[in-house]
Amino acid sequence: MIHFDCTGPEDGEVLLLSSGLGGSGGYWSANLAALARHYRVVTYDQRGTGRSPAALEPPYAIADMADDAAWVLDALGARACRFIGHALGGLVGLALAARAPGLVSHLVVVNGWMQPDPHTVRCFDVRRDLLLKAGIGPYLRAQPLFLYPSSWMAANATRLATDEAHAAAHFPGVQNTLLRIAALLGFDAAPLLPALACRTLLVVSQDDLLVPPVCSERLHAALLPGSRMARLDGGHACNVTDAAAFAALCLEFLAA
Template sequence: MTIATLNHRFDGPADAPVVILGPSLGTELGMWDAQIPELSRDHRVLRYDLRGHGRSHPVPGTDSVADLVGDVLTLADSYGIGRFAYAGVSLGGAVGLWMGVHRPERLTGLIACCSSARFGEPEGWRERAATVRAQGMRQLADTVIRRWFTPEYIEREPAAVRRILEMLYACPPEGYAGCCDALAGYDLRAELGRIGAPTLVIGAERDPSTPLEHARELAAGIPGATLVEVADAAHLANIQQAEAVTSAMLAHLTAGVRG
């Protein structure tokens, strides 16, 4: 396993409980901006860019979500952070779910937003990886943005949508493709029962990438998990319905997480 050095940022009191926030495929740590004012009041919030995204350098040979988990744990270790709560959107959520199965001793709590135990057929991810390696990121824009946000939000909030699109455009194709390769081999459906951390699953009513059935499958498979379904949001629910998602996260972090 080759470890990446991740671009990252801290917010909040240095002595507060730590929560690490993982971004979705094709975005950067700024996708969590709407949550920071509330989360950072009583938590030490650590955000990061996935390897090959934002200001984190690509690593040749990325082929599993385990690689991405290794990056996060190495980052935490570099600051002496032994245990922490973890929240992630989509691929960022998959990082947390994998950690919950395979590295449970690190987690005080887990939040998976618009994520899944499996993201479709492996061949689809391999084809997407090949497309971006050959043609670049802009080939994905029209399709991806209509999965990330509802049509009404795209029309109503063009500046917010453009900001997220710029993250996608700026993502190095090899970094994006490497994470697609990782998703091709990701499947935790048979292992969800091993997750022991207090878990919140957030699903979005209009998410075409990870429909509500995926969130319900996670919540049913993870012992004691709580499910929150967010109305009028697509895949990036933490942006489109920031208040609802932040409220659910805070409730879980303050009441459902063990120290």
């Protein structure tokens, strides 16, 4: 079972939101109000995270995560959806849209990639080393460095402390986290792209420490003419740090 929540009009068109490595539907809390005025917004905790507990086992891949997203849509009785995915969640959206043309009409990929960049691999290697050699506490304390600009972190120190405590209380486990990192690093979208039939928007952060803008640029070039690209500032989690600009971009695109 995958835990999911619905916000917005019950008869509205479904907008499925898929989170990044953390996997929690709560990641989208800054965006729900704006998006739910127009859509039936569905957030979910990915398998092995949050309120969808499971002991993940290898082999585990983005394709398995796409299976879970499809399960959520089936549980809702939704035959089509719009989809926004952040980082790993964007990869899930690519896999889901390629597998079932017509299921995803509009896809927004936020700071995603076609294949992982060497810089991104280095960042995740550091994060894995922190988790394995220093423990969960240092791993979680380092996490904001990869997500947010320094100015935003300085202005939101209390929130970061609260988020860290929550993440520690609901940590999905070392094995689950390592398998999820391996899945995103092992993903290659290139074979899937010819099957994509949906409108696609790539949102790229100019100041993303974790995923360089060139990753979205390569994906955009491979998808042309079927994609648009829009640039924001605000770090890897730009939908959190600049929620208003992010919502405006997405709503304009999703209504097309």
